[in-house]
Amino acid sequence: MDHASIMIFSLAIYSAPYSSQASYTAYQFAVALLSQGHSLHRVFFYQDGVHNATNLAAPPQDEFDLQKAWQQLAKDYQLDLVVCIAAALRRGILNEGEAKRYDKASHNCAEEFTISGLGQLVEAAAVSDKLISFGY
Amino acid sequence: MSTLHTINKSPYAHNALSSCLKVCAMNDGILLLEDGVFGALISAPGAQELQILIKHGANVFALVNDIKARGLEEKVAPDIKLIDYNTFVQLTLDHRCVQSWY
Numbered sequence: 001m002d003h004a005s006i007m008i009f010s011l012a013i014y015s016a017p018y019s020s021q022a023s024y025t026a027y028q029f030a031v032a033l034l035s036q037g038h039s040l041h042r043v044f045f046y047q048d049g050v051h052n053a054t055n056l057a058a059p060p061q062d063e064f065d066l067q068k069a070w071q072q073l074a075k076d077y078q079l080d081l082v083v084c085i086a087a088a089l090r091r092g093i094l095n096e097g098e099a100k101r102y103d104k105a106s107h108n109c110a111e112e113f114t115i116s117g118l119g120q121l122v123e124a125a126a127v128s129d130k131l132i133s134f135g136y
Numbered sequence: 137m138s139t140l141h142t143i144n145k146s147p148y149a150h151n152a153l154s155s156c157l158k159v160c161a162m163n164d165g166i167l168l169l170e171d172g173v174f175g176a177l178i179s180a181p182g183a184q185e186l187q188i189l190i191k192h193g194a195n196v197f198a199l200v201n202d203i204k205a206r207g208l209e210e211k212v213a214p215d216i217k218l219i220d221y222n223t224f225v226q227l228t229l230d231h232r233c234v235q236s237w238y
Contacts, residue, residue, distance in 0.1 A: 007229055014238075021170040021202075022144060022238070028201075032221035130228050135144065135238025 009033050010042045010124035015136035016051035017066050023052055024066055026134040027073070034077055042080045042124040043070075045113075048136060050088040053081075055110035067110060074112040081113045082120045140165045140231035143172035144238050147181045152237040157185050162192045165231055167224065168216075169199040173206060178213045190215045199224065 011030060015022035030040055045052050052067060059065050074081050083093060088109070089102070095115050099107035109115055125131045141160060145152040153168075153175045160166060166186075168175045175182060176198040190196055200218040203209055212218065219227070228234050 009228075020144075025144070025170060028221050029224060033225045036222065036225055038225070130234065132228060132234050133236040135236050 006038055007129040008039045008041050008127065010040070010044065010128040010131045012044045012046055012121060012124075012131060012133045013049035013052065014047045014134065016048040017057075019048065020136050022134040022136055023049060024064075026132075027066060027069055029132065029134075030073060030079075034073070040077065040079055041128050042082055042120065044082050044084070044121045044124055045087075046084045046118075046121065047087050048091070050083050050091050050093045053083045053088070053093050053110050053113040053115075054108050056108050071110065071112040079112075083109065083113050083115045084121070085115050085117055088115055138163045138165065138231050140167060140227050140234045142167045142169060142234060142236045143175060144170035144236070146171040146174040148174055153182050154185075156235075156237045157182060157189065160189060160194065162189070162194055165195045165197065165227060167197045167199070167219075167227060169202050169224075171202075173198045173202045173208060176203065176212045176216045177208065178211060180213075183213055187213065187215070197223075197227065 011026050013023050013026045017023050034040055057067060073079060093109055094104055094107045095109040096107045141156045143152050143156055147153040174180055186196055196216045197219045198216050200220055203218060
């Protein structure tokens, strides 16, 4: 394998922020791989990982804001941040469309995050050279 | 080619490391991260098995940020290499696949 070549990564995140360190580890791994010039095809938030996408979290101002960091990274590198729809609906992570569909008063899926199906994880595994899982 | 095993749970509380050691091949790599870095202690459960594996050619790594965050720099067993995130990325490329134990 030619290590100097650009590789395609995807990440799968299974943990909520604050309940374990895993989503922060995943973020730092993403920063490192992008800084090395590799490509990040998709970040897939599954199971409790969907909590990374709520725009109602308000962490103290002197703490690292992981969600803002993901959003900034997504803007800087045009990342595809995908939230599993089945996991998200169960945990109350809704975008405008899903809120309408389920007759909910509000929606909370943060900008830069897209709600989509598990097929996006399968596609990411098929397209990427490496799929790295960050378990709870 | 070989597998990189990542372990993010402390061996004092979980069996992620011991489960991994049961299937880890001699030419595999093991990366300890998050609370998994407690597995790098000389006195950790599984430390002897880890040293045997290292003597037979396996590479064992620990994420230096997580070691430092827990104040374990002085307590890491011999031949466990401390690495940063850039090396973590490179390790995933040096191995055929990555198995996350959690």
